[in-house]
Amino acid sequence: MATKSRIYFTIINPLLGYATRRYRLLKPQPDWKVMLVSQSPPHNTRLGYLAQIENGEWIATLGGYGRDYPPLSDRDFLDFARSLASPKFYEAIKDAEPISPIYAHRATANRLRHYDKIELPHNFVVLGDAVCALCPVYGQGMTVSALSAIVLRNWLQKEYSHSSTILKSSAFQKKLAKNNLLHWSLATSQDSQFPTTQSRREVTSGGLLSWYTNRLLQLTNSDPHTYTQLIQIVNLLRSPLQLYHPKVIFRVVRKSPSKKTNGECYQLKR
Numbered sequence: 360m361a362t363k364s365r366i367y368f369t370i371i372n373p374l375l376g377y378a379t380r381r382y383r384l385l386k387p388q389p390d391w392k393v394m395l396v397s398q399s400p401p402h403n404t405r406l407g408y409l410a411q412i413e414n415g416e417w418i419a420t421l422g423g424y425g426r427d428y429p430p431l432s433d434r435d436f437l438d439f440a441r442s443l444a445s446p447k448f449y450e451a452i453k454d455a456e457p458i459s460p461i462y463a464h465r466a467t468a469n470r471l472r473h474y475d476k477i478e479l480p481h482n483f484v485v486l487g488d489a490v491c492a493l494c495p496v497y498g499q500g501m502t503v504s505a506l507s508a509i510v511l512r513n514w515l516q517k518e519y520s521h522s523s524t525i526l527k528s529s530a531f532q533k534k535l536a537k538n539n540l541l542h543w544s545l546a547t548s549q550d551s552q553f554p555t556t557q558s559r560r561e562v563t564s565g566g567l568l569s570w571y572t573n574r575l576l577q578l579t580n581s582d583p584h585t586y587t588q589l590i591q592i593v594n595l596l597r598s599p600l601q602l603y604h605p606k607v608i609f610r611v612v613r614k615s616p617s618k619k620t621n622g623e624c625y626q627l628k629r
C-alpha cells in the first residue's frame with residue numbers, strides 16, 4: 360500500500376517483444392499500404408505489421424507476447440513471419456530487399472506510478488509516461504500524454520483564477536489519475552487476455568458485463584468490423600461508449616465468435 364512518502368506503482372507486463380526492419384519491396388507495389396496480422400489471445404501470441412513509409416520503403420514489425428520474442432537473424436526473422444496467422448505477410452517480404460538491421464524492443468510493460476497517493480511538494484507536477492506508460496503496441500502513449508497536458512492546462516487555468524500562486528500538486532495528480540484510468544484499463548485489459556501476462560487483471564470475473572466484454576473481445580478475432588471499432592477505441596479515436604452502441608450489441612449477441620483463434624489479416628487499401 361501507499362505511504363505518504365513512498366511512491367508505489369503497478370506493473371502489468373505482457374512480456375511482449377518486437378523486432379523491426381526496413382525493406383524495399385519488389386515491383387509491382389501492392390495495392391494496399393498497411394497490413395496487420397493480429398495476435399489472437401489466449402494462444403496465438405504473434406503479430407505482424409507492415410506499412411509503407413517514405414522513399415518507397417516499407418517497415419516490417421514482428422511481435423510476440425509472453426516472451427515469444429521474434430528472432431534477430433535474417434532467416435529466423437523470415438521464419439517467424441511465415442508462422443503468422445496469415446501467409447500474406449511472409450509473401451510480401453520474402454523476396455524483398457532488407458535495407459536496415461533488425462532492431463528489437465522489449466520494454467513493453469504497462470507502468471502506473473501512483474503519485475496521486477503521496478504528498479508532492481507544491482508547484483511540482485508529474486505527467487505523461489512518468490505517470491502512466493502503456494504498452495506501445497496499441498499506439499496510445501502520445502495521445503495519453505497530450506491529454507495529460509490538457510488536464511494540466513485546464514487545472515492551471517482553474518487554479519490560477521483562484522488568486523493563490525501556490526499550486527497544490529496533489530489535487531492535480533488526483534485529477535490526472537482519474538483521467539488515466541480509462542486508458543490504463545483499455546491497454547491492460549488487452550494484455551490481460553494472455554495468460555502469460557505478469558500481474559494480469561482478472562478479465563473473466565462473471566456477470567453480464569464481463570460476459571459481454573469477453574464475447575466482444577473474442578468476436579474481434581474473427582470479425583474485422585468489430586476489430587476495427589475496438590482499435591479505434593483503443594487508439595482513443597472513438598468513445599468507449601461505442602462498445603455499447605445498439606449496433607455493436609447486436610453484432611456481439613447475434614454473431615458467434617469463431618472457435619478458431621488464429622488471428623486476422625487486415626489490409627488498408629490505398
Ligand SMILES: Cc1cc2nc3c(=O)[nH]c(=O)nc-3n(C[C@H](O)[C@H](O)[C@H](O)COP(=O)(O)OP(=O)(O)OC[C@H]3O[C@@H](n4cnc5c(N)ncnc54)[C@H](O)[C@@H]3O)c2cc1C
Pocket residue numbers: 464486487488489492493495496497498499500501502504
Ligand atoms: C518503442 C516505442 C514505440 C512507441 N510507439 C508509439 C506509437 O506508435 N504511438 C504512440 O502514441 N505512442 C507510442 N509510444 C509511446 C510514446 O512514445 C510515449 O507515450 C510518449 O512519448 C510519452 O511522452 P512524454 O512526454 O511523457 O515522455 P517522453 O516522450 O519520453 O519525453 C521525455 C523527455 O524527457 C527527457 N529527459 C529524461 N530525463 C531527463 C532529465 N533528467 N533531464 C532532462 N531531460 C530529461 C527525455 O530525453 C525525453 O526527451 C511508443 C513508445 C516506445 C518506447
